[in-house]
Amino acid sequence: MQRIAVIDYGMGNLHSVSKAIEHVAPDHEVVVTDNEAIIRSADKIVCPGQGAAADCMSAIQQHGLADLLSGALSGQPFLGICMGYQVLFDQSEENGGVKCLAVMPGEAKRFEHPLHADDGVRLKVPHMGWSKVIQAKAHPLWQGIEDGSRFYFAHSYYCVPANSDSVSGFCDYGHRIAVSVAQDNVFACQFHPEKSADAGLRLLKNFVQWDAQI
Amino acid sequence: MGVAKRIIPCLDVDAGRVVKGVNFVDIRDAGDPVNVARKYNQAGADEITFLDITASSDDRDTIVQVVEQVASEVFIPLTVGGGIRQVSDVRRLLNAGADKVGINSAAVNRPELVREASDKVGSQCIIVSLDAKRVSNPNEPLRWEIYTHGGRKTTGIDAVQWAIQMAEYGAGEILLTSMDRDGTKIGFDLELTRIISDAIEIPVIASGGVGNLDHLVDGVLKGGADAVLAASIFHFGEYSIAEAKAHMATHGIEVRL
Numbered sequence: 001m002q003r004i005a006v007i008d009y010g011m012g013n014l015h016s017v018s019k020a021i022e023h024v025a026p027d028h029e030v031v032v033t034d035n036e037a038i039i040r041s042a043d044k045i046v047c048p049g050q051g052a053a054a055d056c057m058s059a060i061q062q063h064g065l066a067d068l069l070s071g072a073l074s075g076q077p078f079l080g081i082c083m084g085y086q087v088l089f090d091q092s093e094e095n096g097g098v099k100c101l102a103v104m105p106g107e108a109k110r111f112e113h114p115l116h117a118d119d120g121v122r123l124k125v126p127h128m129g130w131s132k133v134i135q136a137k138a139h140p141l142w143q144g145i146e147d148g149s150r151f152y153f154a155h156s157y158y159c160v161p162a163n164s165d166s167v168s169g170f171c172d173y174g175h176r177i178a179v180s181v182a183q184d185n186v187f188a189c190q191f192h193p194e195k196s197a198d199a200g201l202r203l204l205k206n207f208v209q210w211d212a213q214i
Numbered sequence: 215m216g217v218a219k220r221i222i223p224c225l226d227v228d229a230g231r232v233v234k235g236v237n238f239v240d241i242r243d244a245g246d247p248v249n250v251a252r253k254y255n256q257a258g259a260d261e262i263t264f265l266d267i268t269a270s271s272d273d274r275d276t277i278v279q280v281v282e283q284v285a286s287e288v289f290i291p292l293t294v295g296g297g298i299r300q301v302s303d304v305r306r307l308l309n310a311g312a313d314k315v316g317i318n319s320a321a322v323n324r325p326e327l328v329r330e331a332s333d334k335v336g337s338q339c340i341i342v343s344l345d346a347k348r349v350s351n352p353n354e355p356l357r358w359e360i361y362t363h364g365g366r367k368t369t370g371i372d373a374v375q376w377a378i379q380m381a382e383y384g385a386g387e388i389l390l391t392s393m394d395r396d397g398t399k400i401g402f403d404l405e406l407t408r409i410i411s412d413a414i415e416i417p418v419i420a421s422g423g424v425g426n427l428d429h430l431v432d433g434v435l436k437g438g439a440d441a442v443l444a445a446s447i448f449h450f451g452e453y454s455i456a457e458a459k460a461h462m463a464t465h466g467i468e469v470r471l
Contacts, residue, residue, distance in 0.1 A: 015311040021285040051336040117216050124417040126338045129217040130470040150470045152339035195291050
């Protein structure tokens with residue numbers, strides 16, 4: 001039996017994430033915790049998150065988890081979701097500029113205002129709802145998920161990874177945006193797999209089964 | 215390519231049970247929120263809204279248990295509205311597994327609540343529900359005001375200005391209900407939907423008056439809605455979610471199939 005740690009730094013819909021993982025991995029132990037020792041000894045780590053970037057970063061620091069998260073690339077299989085994706089980059093434009101974990105080079109930027117689709121239609125911000133995700137490269141977490149499947153989004157900031165090789169998924173919202181990255185043992189996504197019905201549950205199941213060998 | 219227009223069935227919940235039930239052929243106990251949510255997920259609903267209409271304060275916590283149970287088994291976005299008074303109510307529902315919380319009369323009573331809540335949990339979790347009623351005479355420019363108490367009590371607040379203010383205060387979405395159309399089945403108030411959708415950057419969910427599938431199409435194409443909310447046409451089996459989406463798709467609307 002594997003133990004999967006869902007990091008609880010007080011900023012997220014942890015119930016949904018942990019229940020969705022339990023749903024796809026009933027034979028695994030899912031622990032919702034901020035205890036560093038438990039997280040470090042877990043077989044896999046999930047880092048969810050909601051809210052503003054500044055609050056998330058200060059909560060991570062208050063819970064003493066900044067070092068652990070900054071070293072995400074040298075640990076177990078790691079899944080970042082939503083704000084748990086955005087804080088992996090160097091910085092975010094939100095709240096007047098916030099220094100983030102710098103696990104990967106890049107930044108989170110506010111959607112432009114006004115935002116328009118290619119056909120001139122005005123797009124709303126937050127980007128809220130189901131958008132098609134194009135798989136930018138093959139990855140074990142995409143296994144069994146049709147390319148272009150829709151996932152659920154709810155965000156006003158989007159990430160611009162500096163290393164385009166790390167981008168594993170993108171969608172079009174006003175322009176092409178990177179909505180997931182994959183590098184070594186880390187996979188992180190802007191969308192919410194725990195709220196994305198069958199496609200999302202499959203991604204979580206793939207994560208549970210992933211041995212981080214690319 | 216962008217984002218699919220959402221179809222959102224809305225369920226009234228009283229003391230933990232779905233009011234009036236929902237007409238799915240194979241549900242024996244139609245009042246069980248988990249069963250109803252599961253069925254709507256299987257039917258392709260993009261999101262589910264629970265409106266808590268529990269009157270008794272003794273039973274008020276049941277909605278938290280409902281959300282917890284539903285969120286443990288149904289993995290699509292859940293919105294909960296009704297009875298939200300303070301930021302701690304918002305947090306409790308989000309922690310139980312809700313994705314978004316709808317604030318209605320509490321925002322009218324104290325607009326700062328919307329700012330406090332969105333600062334704390336993020337705009338994307340805060341929906342402001344806005345009940346609007348036409349107050350202009352036939353030969354005057356169109357004007358709507360915000361009503362509370364199920365459309366019985368006017369506030370004198372201009373609906374368009376209110377939507378703009380709530381967006382500034384950090385609402386992530388507006389659930390716009392026409393009190394003139396609610397329950398009439400003659401279609402959305404499209405002029406209201408269009409004027410508010412054009413006035414704000416955040417998404418608008420149109421509500422009130424859906425009687426057939428053309429009304430859903432009109433809500434998006436004429437009203438500019440980002441999502442359409444309906445209750446009776448789905449609950450009583452008049453139309454399925456799949457039929458609604460197919461109909462919208464034939465009119466060129468991007469939907470999640």
